[in-house]
Amino acid sequence: MMGVEPNEEVAVGVVGVLGAGVMGEALASGLLRAGRRPSDLLLTERRDERAAELRERYGVDVVTNAEAAGKADTLVLVVKPQDMADLLAEISPHLSPGALVVSLAAGITTGFVESRLPTGVAVVRVMPNTPALVDEGMAAISRGEHCDERHLAEAEELLSSVGRVLRVPEQQLDAVTAVSGSGPAYLFFVVESMIEAGVHLGLPRTTAAELVLQTVVGSAKLLRETGEHPTVLREQVTSPGGTTAAAIRELEDHKVRAAFLTALEAARDRSRELSGG
Numbered sequence: 001m002m003g004v005e006p007n008e009e010v011a012v013g014v015v016g017v018l019g020a021g022v023m024g025e026a027l028a029s030g031l032l033r034a035g036r037r038p039s040d041l042l043l044t045e046r047r048d049e050r051a052a053e054l055r056e057r058y059g060v061d062v063v064t065n066a067e068a069a070g071k072a073d074t075l076v077l078v079v080k081p082q083d084m085a086d087l088l089a090e091i092s093p094h095l096s097p098g099a100l101v102v103s104l105a106a107g108i109t110t111g112f113v114e115s116r117l118p119t120g121v122a123v124v125r126v127m128p129n130t131p132a133l134v135d136e137g138m139a140a141i142s143r144g145e146h147c148d149e150r151h152l153a154e155a156e157e158l159l160s161s162v163g164r165v166l167r168v169p170e171q172q173l174d175a176v177t178a179v180s181g182s183g184p185a186y187l188f189f190v191v192e193s194m195i196e197a198g199v200h201l202g203l204p205r206t207t208a209a210e211l212v213l214q215t216v217v218g219s220a221k222l223l224r225e226t227g228e229h230p231t232v233l234r235e236q237v238t239s240p241g242g243t244t245a246a247a248i249r250e251l252e253d254h255k256v257r258a259a260f261l262t263a264l265e266a267a268r269d270r271s272r273e274l275s276g277g
Contacts, residue, residue, distance in 0.1 A: 013040070013072075013073030013074065014040050014041070014042065014071055014072045014073050014074070015031065015036070015040065015041050015042070015072060015073070015074045015075075015076065015158065016041075016042040016043075016044070016063075016068035016069070016071065016072030016074070016075045016076065017041070017042070017043050017044070017076045017078060018044045018065055018068055018069075018075060018076065018077050018078065018079065018087065018091070019044065019077065019078035019079040020043045020044065020045040020050070020054055020062070020078075021078065022130075022133070023078050023104060023128060023130070023132065023133075024043070024076070024078035025054070026132045026133045026137075026162055027076060027078065027132065027158070027159075027161070027162055028041060028043055028054075028058065028060070029058065030132070030135060030161040030162035031158065031161050032058060032060075033135075033161070034160075034161035036161075038058060038059040038060045041058075041060045041061075042060065042061050042062075042063050042067075042068045042071060042072055043058075043060055043061070043062045043063075043068075044062065044063060044064060044065050044068050045062050065087060065090050065091050066090060066091060066093075066094045067094075068091075069090075069091035069092075069094035069095050069096070069099075070094040070095075070096060071096070072096065072099065073096065073098070073099060073100065074099065074100045074101075074102065074154060074158065075091070075095075075099060075100070075101050075102065076102045076104065076158065077101065077102065077103045077104060077105060077113075078104045078105075079105060080105065081105045081106055081107050081108050081274060084103070084105050084108050084112070084113070085116065088113060088116035088117060089116065092116060092117050092118060095117065095118060095121060099121060099122075100122045100123075100124065100151050100154055100155070101113060101117065101121055101122065101123045101124070102123075102124045102126060102155050102158065103123065103124070103125050103126065104126045104127075104128055106127070106177065106181065106271070106274065107177075107271060107274030107275045108125070108275075109125065109170065109275055110123045110124075110125045110142065110143070110144030110145065110170060111144075111145075113125075113144070114144055114145060114146070120146050121146060122144065122146045122147045122148070122151040123144035123145075123146070123147065124141055124142070124143060124144065124147060124151060124152065124155040125141065125142045125144065125170060125173065126139050126140070126141050126142075126155065126159065127139065127140045127141075127173050127176045127177050127180070127181045128159070128162075128163075128181070129180050129181050129183060129184055130184050131163060131184060132162040132163050133162075135161075135162050135163060136163050137159070137162045137163030137164070138163055138164055138166075138180045138183075139159040139162075139163060139164070139165045139166070140165075140166050140167075140168045140172075140173060140176040140180065141155050141156065141159065141165060141166070141167055141168070142167070142168055142169060142170035142172075142173055143167075143170075152167060173271070173275075174268045174269075174271040174272050174275065175268050177267060177268065177271040178264040178265070178267035178268040178271060179264060181271075182267045186260070186263070187216070191212055191213065191216060194208075194212045195208045195209050195212050198211065198212065219233075234248075
């Protein structure tokens with residue numbers, strides 16, 4: 001698995017982001033922060049009020065899906081899975097020759113997209129996650145049948161503007177969905193639970209929240225910057241017979257590790273169901 005460094009430049013021409021919801025806007029704003037010119041970015045949005053807001057905020061053109069398909073060299077499809085078939089039917093007649101189509105719709109395979117576009121169109125499938133909103137996203141990308149190295153590099157360059165990127169075989173994307181796509185929700189659940197426990201133990205809610213949030217941020221930074229295995233770092237905190245050891249024993253007794261495995265298997269299986277239509 002590999003990616004491109006944020007400073008490595010790959011020319012992608014005009015980029016059209018079809019669907020300016022939360023993730024679509026996050027990607028667009030990330031591209032602009034990374035140095036993309038507003039004139040090289042197109043957004044699509046059906047609601048007039050929202051379109052005007054986007055024009056004012058970012059200085060970009062907000063156009064129809066058909067217009068974006070005809071003008072953009074790279075199209076990023078950021079719509080709900082149930083809306084993908086209609087969107088592909090709408091843009092297919094207007095695609096520019098040699099266009100790259102990047103799909104961020106969960107559960108939509110490259111084969112599904114390719115079958116609804118002109119023969120030979122390059123398609124890249126992406127599983128992003130919501131930390132892209134703060135430029136700390138984790139995106140996994142998979143190539144379609146007609147993709148080459150240049151197409152993958154273009155997709156990496158786009159997504160690296162809002163976080164990190166890994167290449168994976170498409171058959172692994174259901175597991176990726178379970179681990180990183182849905183992953184933020186598990187961590188938010190843990191944070192929520194720790195804050196509630198802190199309140200139960202007698203801490204003011206604001207104090208508990210600050211303690212937990214900084215602990216999570218600091219622990220993640222420690223993992224990344226030291227490169228140590230999480231088991232090693234956990235053992236450094238766990239003194240024999242101490243408070244942490246007592247807490248870990250309770251987590252093990254309640255089979256938290258097994259519960260995570262079961263939860264991620266359920267997410268993977270649901271992703272497979274969605275991919276199957």
